[in-house]
Amino acid sequence: MQRLxxxxxxxxxxxxxxxxxxxxxxxxxxxxxxxxxxIQRGFHERRPAIVAxxxxxxxxxxxxxxxxxxxxxxxxxxxxxxxxxxxxxLVFEFGEALRSTTAEDFVTELLAKRIGAxxxxxxxxxxxxxxxxxxxxxxxxxxxxxxxxxxxxxxVLLDGIxxxxxxxxxxxxxxxxxxxxxxxxxxxxxxxxxxxxxSRGRELGYPTANMVLGDYQRPKYGIYAVRVTLDDGxxxxxxxxxxxxxxxxxxxxxxxxxxxxFDGDLYGRRIEVALxxxxxxxxxxxxIDALVAAMRADEAAARRLLALP
Numbered sequence: 001m002q003r004l005x006x007x008x009x010x011x012x013x014x015x016x017x018x019x020x021x022x023x024x025x026x027x028x029x030x031x032x033x034x035x036x037x038x039i040q041r042g043f044h045e046r047r048p049a050i051v052a053x054x055x056x057x058x059x060x061x062x063x064x065x066x067x068x069x070x071x072x073x074x075x076x077x078x079x080x081x082x083x084x085x086x087x088x089x090l091v092f093e094f095g096e097a098l099r100s101t102t103a104e105d106f107v108t109e110l111l112a113k114r115i116g117a118x119x120x121x122x123x124x125x126x127x128x129x130x131x132x133x134x135x136x137x138x139x140x141x142x143x144x145x146x147x148x149x150x151x152x153x154x155x156v157l158l159d160g161i162x163x164x165x166x167x168x169x170x171x172x173x174x175x176x177x178x179x180x181x182x183x184x185x186x187x188x189x190x191x192x193x194x195x196x197x198x199s200r201g202r203e204l205g206y207p208t209a210n211m212v213l214g215d216y217q218r219p220k221y222g223i224y225a226v227r228v229t230l231d232d233g234x235x236x237x238x239x240x241x242x243x244x245x246x247x248x249x250x251x252x253x254x255x256x257x258x259x260x261x262f263d264g265d266l267y268g269r270r271i272e273v274a275l276x277x278x279x280x281x282x283x284x285x286x287x288i289d290a291l292v293a294a295m296r297a298d299e300a301a302a303r304r305l306l307a308l309p
Contacts, residue, residue, distance in 0.1 A: 001082035004050070004090045006114055014088055015116035018042040020051045022123055023058070026071035027080045028183045030123060030156040030163045037153050038121040039085045047118055048087040053077055054094045060215075061094050070215045071165055071184075073191055076272075090115070103129025103138055112146040124152040158183055175220035175278040187227065187274035190216050190255055194266045197254070204288070206295055208241075208256035209266045211273065223279040225302035228257055229272040236262050239302035240273055246284035247291055260299070260308065277305040 004010060010017075020038035024031045035051055042049035055074050059066060072080070078089045092098060101110070106129045111117045120143060128134040136152040143150040155162040163183045171180040172188055180188050192211035209228070221243030228236045238259040244251035257273045259266075279301045285291040303309070 001078065001086065002088040003078055004088050005093065006090075006110070007093075010090075010115055014048050014050060016118045017048040017050045017087070017116070018045065018119040018121065019090070019111070019115065019117045020049070020086070020121050021128070022053070022126060024051065024053050024077060024081075025057060026165045026168055026184060027077060027084075028163055028165065028168060029158070029185060032084065032185065033156050034121055034123050034153045035081065035084050035086065037151070038119075041119055041121065042087075045119070049085070050088045050090050050115075050117075051081040051084075051086045052090040052092060054092045054098075056094055058094050058099075061099065067218075068213065068215045069169060069217050071168060071188065071217055073215075076189070076191055100130055103134030104142060105129075106134060107139060107142040107148070108146055111143070111148055117148050119149040119151075122150070122152050124154060126152065169217050172217055172219040172275075175222060175281075177219075177224070177275055177278050181276075187276050188219065189229075189272045189274040191270065191272040192255075193270050194268060196267055197256070204292055204295065206258045206299075208258045209271060209273075211255045211257070211271070213242075213253060213255060219275060220278065220281070222281045223298045223301075224275045225277040225279060225305040226257055227274045227276055227306070228259055229274070230266070231270045236260065237302070237306045237308055238262075238273075239279075239299050240275070241282065242275075243282040246282060258299075260303070277302075279305070 018038045018041045020035045022031060022034055039049045081089050111120060120139065122136060124136060126136055140150045168180050168183050190211065190213065192214065194209045194211060197210040219242060224240045224242060226238045226240045228238050236259045238257050240255060240257040242255045244253050255273060279298055285294065
């Protein structure tokens with residue numbers, strides 16, 4: 001799996017590829033249908049398959065003050081595309097140059113000349129180019145003139161409604177991890193480097209791996225049953241607090257994951273915490289004893305939800 005940029009150029013071995021075009025934040029079922037079709041075409045036509053994504057997200061470019069909303073980092077997307085079977089990920093740097101590129105130039109200059117695409121697959125609502133002037137119909141007509149076979153994939157529905165990154169964000173905000181998981185086909189996961197904290201968890205008998213949330217969408221604050229993947233590839237069940245720790249002052253937003261039946265130093269390591277199930281909302285406790293009692297109940301709930309002894 002290679003990571004490509006336009007500035008770095010497209011290797012000759014990847015010219016004539018089938019390109020899946022989209023932002024693909026979250027890589028949910030709808031995105032998987034688009035990428036899967038590109039990979040399928042690449043297999044039958046004996047061509048490589050490239051997944052193109054945008055970084056930063058166009059929304060972040062146009063509205064820099066919007067609250068965090070990302071469902072995946074670029075590294076997570078690269079791993080997901082690779083697992084799906086793509087040969088490479090092409091990162092479009094979304095800045096002034098790309099924003100001002102006309103729809104016609106996007107097809108003729110970028111897709112045809114610089115990328116050398118033989119085919120393009122998008123969702124049926126894909127738009128591109130300056131002022132979002134390009135749509136699927138324009139992509140198909142312009143593409144045909146330049147030897148690019150473009151097609152659009154129909155939306156994927158859940159409960160009769162189109163799956164979208166927005167629906168997943170709404171589910172996470174509501175603490176509905178089950179619906180988010182159904183649309184993502186996996187638990188929503190936050191990746192980051194473990195930070196040194198105040199060691200309160202260790203003092204209470206529940207040492208935690210602490211992470212900042214960065215640009216991720218904020219799920220509902222509360223306690224979750226989680227699965228934690230370490231940088232060595234091992235997976236560990238756990239229970240996590242996501243929020244501002246209202247019992248302690250000053251409030252500090254953190255994801256604090258306690259790995260069950262694990263004893264080791266995680267400081268400085270990159271881990272991924274997957275939110276499997278919401279247990280309860282966070283709340284302020286009047287005493288440390290009450291907090292510890294709740295933590296024990298949370299651990300028991302997490303063990304049940306994760307089917308652990």
